[in-house]
Amino acid sequence: xxxxxxxxxxxxxxxxxxxxxxxxxxxxxxxxxxxxxxxxxxxxxxxxxxxxxxxxxxxxxxxxxxxxxxxxxxxxxxxxxxxxxxxxxxxxxxxxxxxxxxxxxxxxxxxxxxxxxxxxxxxxxxxxxxxxxxxxxxxxxxxxxxxxxxxxxxxxxxxxxxxxxxxxxxxxxxxxxxxxxxxxxxxxxxxxxxxxxxxxxxxxxxxxxxxxxxxxxxxxxxxxxxxxxxxxxxxxxxxxxxxxxxxxxxxxxxxxxxx
Numbered sequence: 001x002x003x004x005x006x007x008x009x010x011x012x013x014x015x016x017x018x019x020x021x022x023x024x025x026x027x028x029x030x031x032x033x034x035x036x037x038x039x040x041x042x043x044x045x046x047x048x049x050x051x052x053x054x055x056x057x058x059x060x061x062x063x064x065x066x067x068x069x070x071x072x073x074x075x076x077x078x079x080x081x082x083x084x085x086x087x088x089x090x091x092x093x094x095x096x097x098x099x100x101x102x103x104x105x106x107x108x109x110x111x112x113x114x115x116x117x118x119x120x121x122x123x124x125x126x127x128x129x130x131x132x133x134x135x136x137x138x139x140x141x142x143x144x145x146x147x148x149x150x151x152x153x154x155x156x157x158x159x160x161x162x163x164x165x166x167x168x169x170x171x172x173x174x175x176x177x178x179x180x181x182x183x184x185x186x187x188x189x190x191x192x193x194x195x196x197x198x199x200x201x202x203x204x205x206x207x208x209x210x211x212x213x214x215x216x217x218x219x220x221x222x223x224x225x226x227x228x229x230x231x232x233x234x235x236x237x238x239x240x241x242x243x244x245x246x247x248x249x250x251x252x253x254x255x256x257x258x259x
Contacts, residue, residue, distance in 0.1 A: 004035060005215060009049075009222030016053065016223070017230020018242055024050045024162045025114050026246075027219070028107060029253035037215065039100040039107070040090075044210030046162035047202035049219055051195065053227065054165075058192045066188025071177065074144055075169075075193045078151025079158075080200055086159040087204035104257050107161040111254030114163065115247040117171040124174055146176055151193075158194075159201040165194035 012026045024046050031042035058067070117124070150172040157164040169190045173181055181189070205211055 002035070002218070005218035006222030008034065009219035010226040011222075012219075013223035013226020013228075014230035014233075015246060017227040018233060018237065023053060024158075024165060025111060025167060025250055026253075028162050029111060029257060031215075032104065032107075033253065033256055035215075037212070039103040040205070040208075040210045041212050041215075043103055043107075043160070043162045044202065044205030044208070045212050045216050045219070047158075047198050047205055048211055048216050049223070050162065050165065051198035051202050052220065053223065054191050054194045054198060058188075058195045064184070064188070066184045067192040068177075068181070068185055068189045069192075071147060071173070071181075071189050072193045074147035075151035075154065076196060078148040078153075079155030079193070079197050080151075082152040082155030083159040083197060083201045083204070086156045087201065087208075090160070091204070091208055103161060106157075107163060108254045108257030110157060110161055110163050110168070111250045111257065114167045115250035115254065118167050118243055118247045118250065121167075121171055121174060121243075124171055143176060150176065154193075155197060155201075158197055159204070162198075162201075165197060166190065169194065 008027070008030045012023060012030065015026060016023045027049055028042050028046045031037040031046065032039055037045070150169075154164055154169055154172070157168070170186050173186050173190060202211070
């Protein structure tokens with residue numbers, strides 16, 4: 001086992017424990033850029049990494065009543081079929097270099113977008129609150145359809161890149177439900193929805209041979225203590241500094257992948 005594997009898991013675990021996001025967003029580019037893992041294998045392994053960690057977190061949030069199950073169902077109506085269609089597309093492509101190139105390009109773009117929304121989430125919430133106040137009746141009529149559409153986008157993006165279930169999903173929930181969703185419910189609903197999505201996508205990638213179980217085990221070996229330590233440090237570090245550091249890492253990773 002390469003010592004870099006648990007070290008990377010530990011670093012990502014600390015960031016996840018501190019911020020609640022960044023698992024897939026940081027782990028996938030680290031595997032590709034630092035560990036030299038093939039893009040398809042990085043995505044498949046990262047999906048299982050995210051699925052296992054989010055399963056634990058989702059159980060905790062469900063017990064605390066932080067999951068809005070109506071919204072989870074709406075997201076799943078869109079995300080699970082989209083994940084299935086994306087898996088079908090990947091399995092029907094018999095040119096690994098084409099799949100790998102597409103994954104790297106989309107992943108780079110999504111990381112840059114994720115960096116932006118990580119910094120702008122509070123501003124997005126303020127704008128959404130103003131819009132909901134002005135057009136509340138109209139927005140309530142289209143909310144179910146918009147939530148399903150958000151699920152479609154997340155399902156395709158997460159299955160293709162393993163990124164987006166955290167920061168992008170949370171931002172979409174803040175935009176769609178600024179009054180209904182407390183910060184705790186945003187995180188809880190986002191994590192609970194991510195569990196079936198990442199597991200379905202992970203099963204598809206496993207069937208295609210895109211999961212390195214030894215790599216997954218060594219990453220989890222480092223990430224579990226990292227998450228525990230990060231969670232205990234949460235109140236000791238300014239959240240604004242954390243968001244800035246996370247956004248900077250995502251932006252640099254995205255630029256490097258696109259370059």
